Each structure stands twice: as structure tokens, then as C-alpha cells.
Amino acid sequence: MTASGGLQPGDPQSIGPYRLIRRLGAGGQGIVYLGTDAGEVAVAVKILRPEIAHDDTTRERFAREVSVAQRVASFCTAQFLTADLWSNPPYIVTEFVDGPSLQDDVNRNGPRSGSALHRLAVGTATALTAIHEAGLVHRDFKPGNVLLGQDGPRVIDFGIARALDATATVSSQVIGTPAYMAPEQIAGAPIGPSADVFAWGAVVAFAATGRSPFAGDSAPAVLYRVINAEPELDGVPEPLLSLVRQCLDKDPAARPTTQEVLMRLLGSAEPVAAPVTASRNISRSDARPTRRAGRAGRMYALAGGAAVLALAAGAAIWLTKDPAGAGQGGTTGPAAAKSSMPANPKPLRFSRAFEGTWQGALAQSNGRNRPMIVTIQAGSRTAAVSYPDLGCSGTLTLTGRGSGGQFLLHESILKGTRCTREGDFAMKASRKDLTLTYIPQGASVVTYSATVTLFRSAG
Template structure:
């Protein structure tokens, strides 16, 4: 991750530290605008790279702590063609980041010294870096500064470094206007100060590949104003690009972010020797060859192969061997079976019958003045904004307290907050957690309406919503609580938690004691839990979605995403339960709980899917999904079709979603990485 160079002539300079935390510094590798990079050694003698950021980037302990939490996300990136992030800490008030040491020169230096690449050498660099970028995006991270200097040519192939630092610095307030990057390789949206998503990285990747192939960037390298003007208004110079790469890079360098392919699509185009068609990332049906490989996979077994292709691609980069692409990725695949659309029985007037898993059991149904009427034209219209959190809002739930519709939210600012949904006014700020609040849910305990929150501080806390205060002692899980849902077990309220280590646990909320033994089900963090009767479902960093009994037993696989599975939810269709899940493959999947054939996925997102909510409106079951493309989208569960317009008011990730009925109409409350909650119409 840190910017590493192997021009190691310069030893430590006067004033350089000799140790950072447990790491002994051996040599200064280089220095840039963010800080200095050192070759270091662990206590076991392993060599690592340590990037010590300038002290000005972390003015105060809270800011440094926030930086370290952001860097923790980078440690979740799959190790495909990247320099692994190993550790982070601080020394004398300045933060540092530790990564795997890559003994190789940067692509920038290599091309300057040896000239451009061509043929198989160029293709291996393109495949390796596109694969790395896909892995970074599947972890929910946007690089923001992809350039030749951040690609190292190691003995085992190209490695991408420095991912996550720009976002971390931005959250610390060390950048102005959100513009981060190297001008020659910046996307048009970066230059314009707009929201920067995964599509921006794809633009920068393509510009880097042009440099690798020609020795010059696609928009020149003279004065910065001239280069920025060309990026915004001119077409790139691709005349010297080999035919097999030219069309793909042209699509990646288009001005419109929505028209660029994703990193995973670019990777598949490279290994299957296909070029990306315009609009590949956002085609509603993805009938193009590039999208077919992942979007119409007919079985779970084939889905597992797709993620393995990335590992195969990186292995081929090292050896220069030909890449054997499965036939279903390089040929027209069969069309999957799609369950016929049916009409879902309408719910009682004014009652949300399928709240999100984080919301828990709903309040006693109360009749609205009239049944909600459905109009697609109304979907997505903004109704208001809830402001008060001072960091990303990770989670949201809705409920009724004393006849008032309220919103409960949890944030990286370590607080749980309570809001009046009708007036959009804050009601309470509940403090006690000492780290990020990952999940909130609501349920009843001893006749009182309560909120349950899980945090990275390792605790589950209960809050009396009527009295707006803590309720008894917290549950100490002893490890970060990454996910949480509530359920009723024979009338006993319980909480189900997912941990960073891949385990799931069940807790009696009355006694605060664990029920049964901790169960290990995932090979990475459990990012989401959804309860459904005597069962629950989990989504994990290993891409797996699993089904569990509430009482005992191991988890059974339901489906496997081609990347991390970040959210799971349940809904009712054709009288039975279906499992909805989303993750790094940018889709919402609909599966049978027993792992049968899945329905055609819901498309539209250009980034990781973080959140899903379900609501029944006028006889239709609607699925709402939010992602790190900053949008929330609505689909009809029975038909799979888009409903209304996407909601685009957030200028960062949509981390959480909940639905509620207010004044006879169904609304959505979305929690964003822009520190706000937004209220908008579903009817």
C-alpha cells in the first residue's frame, strides 16, 4: 500500500526515526507529498515497507484514530496483485501504514528507463493491475490515486500499492474540496470536484496503461492547466495503442463515468480477449459479451469459478503462461431460468410487513388513513435530510415509540441517535460506544421498545427508546461486532451477532448471556445478518451467504458471490422465503434458501452493494438496494424490473436502508457516508 521505491541509495537521513512502533527502520526508500517511505524490519526479521505520513495530516488524537479506522478497511482487500496492508499505527502524533515489501521498481521508473512495454509484457501488466483494482473495489475501497508510480513491478508480477490512503486522508480533513490525485491521471469527475467512485479509478487505470504502452500519458504531460483542459474536453491520443487494447482503453477513458466498464469487466475483457462495449457498467440487461460472463451464470458452482479467475490471472502474470478462460466466460452462455412473475398478496393498509433485518420486529400494526397508492413517478423523490452525525452513518432502523414514527441510526462517530421521522428533528444522542457503531436494530424487551447496537468496540448495547437512555449493562463480545440482527426465540428476544473472525453468536437480551456456543461459519468477517423465524442468514467477506438454525448446527451455503458478500435480507415470494444478497459484484441476487437455482440478478449499481431493504406497497414487494456508487435503487421482486428513478442525493456510500409508513405513504430512510440520513418516497 505505501508508495515503495527500490532506488535504495539513500540511507536514513538525519532526523529520520530509527524505529516506528515494533518496526526497525533500515533505509529511506523515498518521499512524496503524503510522507516518507522506509524499508523496515519486524521483530522476526521480515522486511516490510512503512509509510510515515506527515504530522500535519493528523492534527489531534481523534483525527489519528479516525485515520487508523479507515486504513483498517484496506486490510480487507483480497491479495490479488496488491501489496498487502499489514498494520497501521502512530508515532509521536504522526500515523504510519505498514505493507508487504515489494522488491521491484515502479512502472513509472521502469518505462522512463527501459521504454514502453508491448506484446505479452504489456498484456500481463494490464491483466495484473485490472485484477488488483477489481479486488480493491470489491472491498468497497476507491483508490483515488491510481498512476504508474503506484504500480510496482515485482518478481512475481505487477502489484498495486497505496490504495486507501487518499480516502483516509480525506476523512481526516487534510484535503480541500475532495480533489485527490495526480493531475495527469485524474478523471474528469475528480477535476470537477464531484463524487469520486470506482469508475474514476477505471479512468486512471486506462491512462496508466496508455503510459505503459507509449511512454506518455493519454492527454500529454506539459503544463497542468493544459492537461486538465484536455482531460475535460479532448479525446485521448490512442494512436500508438495496440489494436487488442485500444477499444477497451477508449471505453475506460470516456468522460461519462456511467459509460465506463467496471474493473472486473475490464479484467474479463482482457483475459477473454474481448473489448468492452460502451455502457457496459450500467446496461440494464448486460447483453454484451463482457457482462455475460458474470451476469448470467446459471449455477453456484460456476459462480465460484469466476472469483478464481482473478487468481489464475495473477498467476499467469508471474509466469507469462497462457490464461485458460472457462468456456462460459468466453462464449455465449445459456440463459438462466427465471421464475415466472406472480402477484404478492397485499399487506394490511399502512403496515410495513417486511422491514429490513436491522429493524427487527415492527410495532403493533396501526391502520393508516388509506392504503398507500403506488406510482412509479413518485419513487425517489426526496422528502428531507437528517443532519447531526459527524461521521459516516453506517446503519439505520425505523420503529414506533409512543405513537411517533422514529428513526434510529448508528455512526462511525460512535453514537446512536434518535430522530422524529415526521418532523426530521433529532430527539436524542445516545453515547457509550467507544468505536464505530456498525449495526442497530429494534425489538421489544419486557414491554419496552428498545434499540440494540453493535460496535467495533466489542460490545452490544441496549437502549430504552421511550426514556432515551442506556438499558442495563452491555454485552461484552470481546471482539468487534461487524453485524447484528434481532429475533424472537419462543417469545424470548435474542440478538445474533457476526464477528470479524467469521463467527456467529446468539445472545439472550434479557440475561445478556450467550445461548449455545460460538459457531464459525465464514473464512472472513461476517458483514450482515438477517433473521427469519427460527433461521437466520449471514453474508461474509469470503463471498458466502449461509443459512443457519437459530438453535444449533453449522451454516449451510445458500450462494457464493464473485467477491465479498456485504449484505443479506429475506423476503416472501410465491408463498415462500427467498434470500436477497449483494456485494462486490455490484448486483442483488435472489436465491432459494436451500441453495437452488437463482433468479436473474437486479442490476444497475456501479459499485459494491452495501444495503438492502424490503417493503410491500399496494400489492407489490419492492426491493431497495444501496451501494458505494452513492445511489439507492428500487426493483420489483416478482418481475425483477426497475421501479421509478434511482435516488442519488447522497454524495457518498449508501451504507444502510430502512422503510416506514408515514402519513399513509411508504418512505425509505437511507444512511450515507456523507454523514447524513435522507428520507425519500417509495409511494
């Protein structure tokens, strides 16, 4: 996508209910504008080429893809808001991310390294995992489709490339960008999530070196290198190098999944330097929140800032009331006051379906992501929690039920000096993951948010 600015002659002043302010860029799919909705909230409005939705069949297919894309969790992605494919011209609206693309940033400021590179790798892998969890494949993941927002990298244009397949014969355009297309995509073979894994490896290599690993002096030369040549990865540091190399395997079956990529990334995460006196919720030096968490295994990290609930039905299957005759004791915290439970209820207990070790990475509004491990024993109301890279450990105690099917947990840190002693979470559960969202207290209500999705460890 080429950068631009201002409204140009011929650009509309508005489309649908959205007022257009200036161009953000232009590409093969259409032109993107900064716009505002009726409430003056900034949005990104992409006006599509008319032939993209040239008949009802194409419009309906595009609408189905956009509908699926709207279900993708918004951490690390620019959330789809709405679309009008029957408008003339058709358009889609997404969350506005105020920041340059990775392509423009690397071209302007040079490659990334160290923890900045690692955070980019984690954030983009997280976004692709969320996209795949929704049943989508991006198909056009590239540096131009990664925006560097203030709260971390955001992936855009997911869900669009597949819809564009319906118009490929009309536009005579290849769906994808040659230097970041998987070999099977070039060959016209069926495309799955492994194609995005290949593209992720190429994008991370670009971020680390400033060049595509399959760079060539023409599109045919690039395509030939993707299919036949080994990637040029000089300058990609370990431990990323071995992971990127595996992601760029010519054989889709030999590539890791995005969840496996995240497991590797978080298992080798570089710690972010922090003073020993920093707390996990509120820094003692400047009273700003710096929530942190510990090492992860099989999960996907939530990089980015907003507190997002991965809403899922069936939370009741995970938790059960205390058996008859069980005691009433246990720790209570601020979250307990928010519970909708009646006075003096029997404490909740974790069911057997909940037993095991769950791992994930806490995403904070300060842009930092920290691994976190939660170990649950069936029949207990208290789980063990640890943040290994900070040397902190303690307990998470069920304190009651919240609204919307959530459960409330009170955290007590019993070991380690770099973590705040007390905190509270709201938890939502599905059959395959848990989402914990930090409940701000006091001074951190406006300034801090954090969330983590935990997956059961395979080992």
C-alpha cells in the first residue's frame, strides 16, 4: 500500500454515515481513508474497487468473509466494524490504528533487534493465531499489513484476500504479495494456515534484516526463489533464526502451527529490563501500572493493550459448587464485593475438567507481554500462579461470580519482590481456553488494563 495524505480531487467527502478526512493509503484492493463516525470516533474506511463486488454472488461471498472476520478477537488486529458491499462503491470499516506500517517503519528507521524484534514476533504471531482460531486464513500477510500502533503491532486486511479470490478472474491479479507468498500459494494448491506461517517467517526476517528473504530484481525472480531457493536469513538472530527457518520450509506439513510458534517464542522470551522495585500493578517509582506475567508453553499470547474478553459459552462446565459439608473459609479480596453471589455462599470449586497446567502471556496496556502459568487441582478453590521471569508465585482464589458468566479470582503473591501482593481478575472459560482480565483498582482504573488467554499445557 502506498502512503498518501489529504483528500485528492475526485475523492468523496463522505461515504455512508462516515465523513472522510484524508487518505491513509492506496493499493490493489482500493483506497483507505481516515474517517469519523457519527460520534466523531476515528475509523479506517476502505473504499473497494467496484469490480470487487460487481454482482450479488460476489457481494454475498464478501459479506460472509467480513462476517467471520468480525468475530476475530481484536487484540493485535484492527477490528472489523462494518461493511456495505451494496454501496456504490462498496466499502468496509475497521478500527483506526494510528501508526506506520512495518514496511514504512523499517524502510525509514532500519531493522529491529533485541526485545523490540521479539515483541513484534510475538504480537504478529498472536494475531495470526486469533485469525486462525476464527476459521480464517489471512493469505496476504506482509509488512504492509502490520501497523505499529502505540499499544503494539496490529494486523490488518485479514479476511479480505479470500473474498478477493472470487474476483481474481475479473481483476487478473494474483492474490498475495510474491515475496511473502508460500510456495503452495504460488502453485495454486489449496491454502491453509501454514501459508500464513510461511508469510510470518518472511515478515519477521524482513523486520530483522530490512529485506525479504526471497528478494529478487523482478516478480518472476522472486517467485522462482520462493519455490526453489533457500531463504536469505543472514542477520536474523538466534533464537528467532531456527524458528523462522522452520516456518519457511517449502513443505507446509513441516511448518509449525501458529500456537507452536508462540510456544517457542514465549519459551525463549527475552526479559524486559525493569528495576527491582517495580511492582506488577503499580510502579513504586512513578505510580504507573506495569502488570507482568510469567513463562508460557502451549497457548497464544495476548499482545497489545486493551483488556479483551475472549467470550465463550459454557463456563459452568468448568466450575462446581463446594460439596455438601465443605467449609466456608478462604481468602477474599476486592473482587468479592462485586460478586452477584448471595450472602455466605458455599465457595466455588474447580471441577475435574479444569485440572491441569494452563499457560499464556499477560498483555498489558504498557505494551509488555509476560508469560504466566496457572496450575489447577480438581476440587480446590485455589490455583497456583507463577510469573517465572520475575521470580513471583502465589495463588488465585475463586471468590464468586461476576456478570456475563464470568467468575472472579483474587490473586495473592506469596513469593518474590517484583510483584504487587494483591490483585483481582475476571475469568471467562471455554472448553479449550481461559481468559483472565485484570480488574483495575484505585489509581489504575483509567491508566492500566491487562488480559491473558491461557491454554492447557500439553506436557
